[in-house]
Amino acid sequence: MTIQLEFITLQDLVRGEVLDPRDPRYAEEASAFNTAVAHRPDVVVAAADAADVVAAVRWASLNSVKLAVQATGHGAERGIAGGVLVSTKRLRSVSVDPAARTATVGAGARWREVIDAAAEHGLAPLNGSSSDVGVVGYTLGGGLPVLGRTYGFAADSVLSLDIVTLDGDARTVSPAHEPELFGLLCGGGQGLAVVTGMTFRLYPVALVHGGALVFEGRHAEAVLRAFAAWAPTLTDAANAALRFLRAPDAPGVPPELAGRLTVHVAFAHVGRGGERALAPLRAAAPVLLDLVADLPYTEVDRVYSDPDQPMPFLTGGAGLVDLDDRTIRAVLALAGPDAECLLPLVDIRLLGGAMASDDARTASAHGLAYAMHAVGVLAPPVADAVPGAIAEVLAGVAPFGNGHCPRNFLGDRSDLRPAWSAEVADRLAAAREELDPACLFAR
Numbered sequence: 001m002t003i004q005l006e007f008i009t010l011q012d013l014v015r016g017e018v019l020d021p022r023d024p025r026y027a028e029e030a031s032a033f034n035t036a037v038a039h040r041p042d043v044v045v046a047a048a049d050a051a052d053v054v055a056a057v058r059w060a061s062l063n064s065v066k067l068a069v070q071a072t073g074h075g076a077e078r079g080i081a082g083g084v085l086v087s088t089k090r091l092r093s094v095s096v097d098p099a100a101r102t103a104t105v106g107a108g109a110r111w112r113e114v115i116d117a118a119a120e121h122g123l124a125p126l127n128g129s130s131s132d133v134g135v136v137g138y139t140l141g142g143g144l145p146v147l148g149r150t151y152g153f154a155a156d157s158v159l160s161l162d163i164v165t166l167d168g169d170a171r172t173v174s175p176a177h178e179p180e181l182f183g184l185l186c187g188g189g190q191g192l193a194v195v196t197g198m199t200f201r202l203y204p205v206a207l208v209h210g211g212a213l214v215f216e217g218r219h220a221e222a223v224l225r226a227f228a229a230w231a232p233t234l235t236d237a238a239n240a241a242l243r244f245l246r247a248p249d250a251p252g253v254p255p256e257l258a259g260r261l262t263v264h265v266a267f268a269h270v271g272r273g274g275e276r277a278l279a280p281l282r283a284a285a286p287v288l289l290d291l292v293a294d295l296p297y298t299e300v301d302r303v304y305s306d307p308d309q310p311m312p313f314l315t316g317g318a319g320l321v322d323l324d325d326r327t328i329r330a331v332l333a334l335a336g337p338d339a340e341c342l343l344p345l346v347d348i349r350l351l352g353g354a355m356a357s358d359d360a361r362t363a364s365a366h367g368l369a370y371a372m373h374a375v376g377v378l379a380p381p382v383a384d385a386v387p388g389a390i391a392e393v394l395a396g397v398a399p400f401g402n403g404h405c406p407r408n409f410l411g412d413r414s415d416l417r418p419a420w421s422a423e424v425a426d427r428l429a430a431a432r433e434e435l436d437p438a439c440l441f442a443r
């Protein structure tokens with residue numbers, strides 16, 4: 001069915017531009033960080049301010065037209081076909097209240113802008129592994145931060161959300177105003193309402209002791225076993241992950257990493273004692289590259305060194321309840337030095353600490369000890385084999401989970417229920433039914 005859009009009417013309602021596929025700027029505006037995903041909406045609204053977002057939502061709702069929102073496209077999992085895509089990438093305002101230790105952002109802000117603004121006051125936000133990711137999309141998915149063990153899921157630090165629902169009602173929700181909807185948005189929020197602004201807590205962190213210890217792939221078993229023994233001894237000040245990296249032999253890739261398997265322990269410690277806490281891991285095997293230092297929080301991206309250039313990728317995630325001997329053997333068989341693994345990254349992030357909150361919250365670790373995710377690059381010659389390779393990893397570790405996985409690590413799944421407890425998933429489904437009975441919102 002072809003949707004007849006009243007372009008002129010929509011343009012009349014917004015200050016920003018309304019771009020259709022004939023416009024040379026359309027492709028750039030609709031593009032996503034994940035270049036494997038091609039969005040083909042009927043129009044893109046390049047919102048110039050929050051009022052544009054509200055107007056576009058009202059217009060889509062009145063005309064019963066499909067609606068999607070994009071800030072960066074880091075979370076783009078499948079292409080949008082038809083309807084309206086609201087692009088928030090210009091709405092990058094950030095203001096920090098140092099006395100209250102809070103930040104208020106526009107819908108398109110990225111973590112980099114918040115990190116820099118907060119650092120001027122010795123404060124830090126609960127960003128994830130890449131500061132290029134959008135604040136709102138990440139937080140609506142729960143937000144598993146670099147400092148998650150110390151301060152919890154990002155969604156649990158949200159104080160209020162400015163939203164517009166599909167009935168066109170724009171308002172602020174918080175624990176005091178519409179607590180049920182606010183709570184559901186903070187961790188399950190994609191597809192419930194469009195967020196036009198968000199206020200959240202910052203934390204007094206000016207620097208972390210962190211970075212990565214890199215080991216040769218042949219030491220994978222020794223490092224993984226040391227990691228498994230070490231992780232449960234850590235205090236909440238310590239945050240860690242173990243990563244199997246198969247970097248391409250390509251220009252710009254450090255020679256120590258290029259074209260082979262290396263194993264990385266990512267580490268970020270708040271306050272004193274970081275060096276002492278990491279010592280057992282340094283002794284696990286000969287260290288190939290020691291990239292750990294006292295880092296100003298503005299350099300927190302050095303903990304994970306995620307790619308910052310758009311690329312075509314597919315991800316999938318699972319949870320692990322433990323890293324016992326059976327799980328270790330399964331992980332090594334799937335991603336270790338003897339595995340024929342074509343995935344450049346298999347990442348095992350330590351949960352627990354302040355994330356070990358109860359299942360009643362929308363963002364929850366569900367009793368998992370680790371969140372695992374696998375990333376494949378959808379480029380020749382392996383592109384066709386990537387979905388199968390990710391499925392193989394997820395199936396291989398499934399016996400060692402409990403069916404749950406944090407939302408942002410789930411990847412492209414038609415069923416997102418593993419992100420929530422059954423009770424929360426039911427409440428989310430009921431809220432979606434009530435707020436979007438015509439299923440206009442892309443999910």
Ligand SMILES: Cc1cc2nc3c(=O)[nH]c(=O)nc-3n(C[C@H](O)[C@H](O)[C@H](O)COP(=O)(O)OP(=O)(O)OC[C@H]3O[C@@H](n4cnc5c(N)ncnc54)[C@H](O)[C@@H]3O)c2cc1C
Nearest residue numbers: 071072073074075076128129134137138143144194195408
């Ligand atoms: C390199 C990389 C590193 C990552 N690291 C982490 C990590 O450490 N921890 C973690 O938890 N996650 C991480 N993620 C996952 C990331 O948080 C999600 O992909 C998230 O959805 C990205 O949000 P975005 O706004 O940047 O992306 P977008 O693709 O722009 O948005 C993602 C989705 O969020 C929703 N959305 C965006 N803006 C709005 C809005 N204003 N109102 C309503 N809905 C909206 C839409 O449904 C949209 O489809 C990482 C992803 C990548 C690619």
